[in-house]
Amino acid sequence: MPDTPRDTRRINKTARIKRASTLAQGKIVHHEKTADLLRAIIEKGDILCMEGDNQKQADFLATQLASLDAGDLRDLHLVMSCITLPSHIELFKKGVVRQVDFCYAGPQGNEVAELLADGKFPIGAIHTYNELYARYYMDLTPRVALIAAAQADRNGNLFLAANTEETPAIVEPTAFYDGVVIAQVNQIVDTLPRIDIPSDQVDFVVEAPYPMHLTALFTRDPAAITDVQVLMAMIAIRGIYEKYQVESLNHGVGFNTAAIELLLPTYGEELGLKGKICKYWMVNPLPTMIPAIESGWVDTVFSVGGEVGMERYTAARPDIYFTGRDGSFHSNRPMGQLAGHYAIDMFIGASLQIDIHGNSSTVSKSRITGFGGAPNMGCQPTGRRHPSKAWLKAGSEANPGPGALPGRKLVVQMVETFQTGRVPTFVESLDAQDPSIKAAMQGVAPVMIYGDDVTHVVTEEGIANLAACRSNEERTAAIRGVAGYTPVGLKRSAADTLALRERGIIQLPEDIGVSPARANRSLLAAQEIKDLVRWSGGLYDPPAKFVDW
């Protein structure tokens, strides 16, 4: 069909830009004209991407969008990694969203559950980060993308500072498939420190009247770490890090793994593990890693995002962190997630609920959250081909039989048997399996980490090596064996637990040389935020809410 036009998107983009031309000087639009700009650019039925993950938000553009009338925004298909802001929720209340494809809705989880119950939240799917970014290049390429940058120059080049995060993953597919990219920036300057996004990929720039929203999501105050968490950290270090010689890894954001970071320079040093474990990290610039870095434990850290307060410290440690020619910190969410998928020996994180098969989830009927990035790392990458000590050792325990993978990534769930308020972590069936939730997801329960992917569960009771189990029944017995005095744990049979312990599938502290008497906060390399500042030589600037001196 030679007469069929094959450049309709390009023609359409030209028309949109022309409609907005009177609002802009070059690419620069005054912030008071933002609503007019959005009204001129966005069309009925658009796939619209709003940048915003768990840290960084294009919040000014989101607020301006939410201020438009329902008549200006019709039939939108939202694609966005995180539903974080009240202005995101506003669009659903206005009824202008035809479909939403997203990853995570943590801070708005309760609102989302309410909207879903009212039939006002039309979910396409809940994704992991890289899964959604991948779809931006396939069937969900944005027609319009609203993004956030630290600075722009007058040509529209962008500087993203520490929080590059997902901006390139949104801009590239949009710009190269004739979509419109609109950036809010904190500041327009004559010369940028470095160019992270070239102006060729940017259509409009708005200098926002206030800086973009940033959350210090990964800061954990050592003062809040408990003796129980110290015990679990000791168990994990001896029973997993030391046993498998874990060199490359990702840590979750909880206090459990913060305790491990703070035990490396003390307990880990005493065990002679420095230089043998924990050398290569895919993790954000966690303040609780400062003592380990200053003690010479860490070779490199690559991050999916920045962390408020760590700017001067990371800039002063370019041997450890990735930094730009301007000297400041660089992050990249999709590439970090890719590293966490293929290139780490171990993922270790926490969860709110774990069922008797080892599946975990953070979704409940009253709170729809989603996944974020954990499943990209907390899974077995069957496309992996390069060996490492830990990968081969875990594989040798796990994979009998022809056609099995030779190695295995360690996927560790580290949880206390009870959450606060005596809510059991271990359950017979996940809340995520509730029929009303599955119905909204085309029958698929939103499982965070699948039991088949998990190799170990660590609790204050000990370690269950799920990968070494040879049947589903064994796996359930191993989970009950470390589930403490939760209803799931109380159903264990003493004989099963003993048999699994004899085979090393269940290990208690004394089986791996951990002395519970030493499980005391005094073993942590830092007792409070102020100690982290001292370790950093004054380079760490904690956010005000963590400063009490």
Add this chain to the structure above:
Amino acid sequence: MEAFQQSYSSKTLIWPKSRSWALAGVVGSGNLEVLIEPNPASPEEVAYSVETSIPDFKDSWLAALNDFASHYAIGGSKITIHDQGAAPVVIKMRLRQALDLLVSNTQ
């Protein structure tokens, strides 16, 4: 406030020469103290005495205390617990810590 006593059979604890008792934890919000002392009159039994500020969890307590008695050799001892609302995870840890302090040379 709730108080109860319960004894369980347990293998005899080999009592260290250098120590006659061990104490782990403190009485404080969300915490508890565990005191182990010798009770030579019943070498194949452990005698628990529990005082807790939170009533109605006796079944969970007994399950944990029974497990501890069958898991470790602590016969011939008396274990006194003063609890101020410790989470179950803390209870098990403090028991292990007290025993560890008694039988190991850990400081």
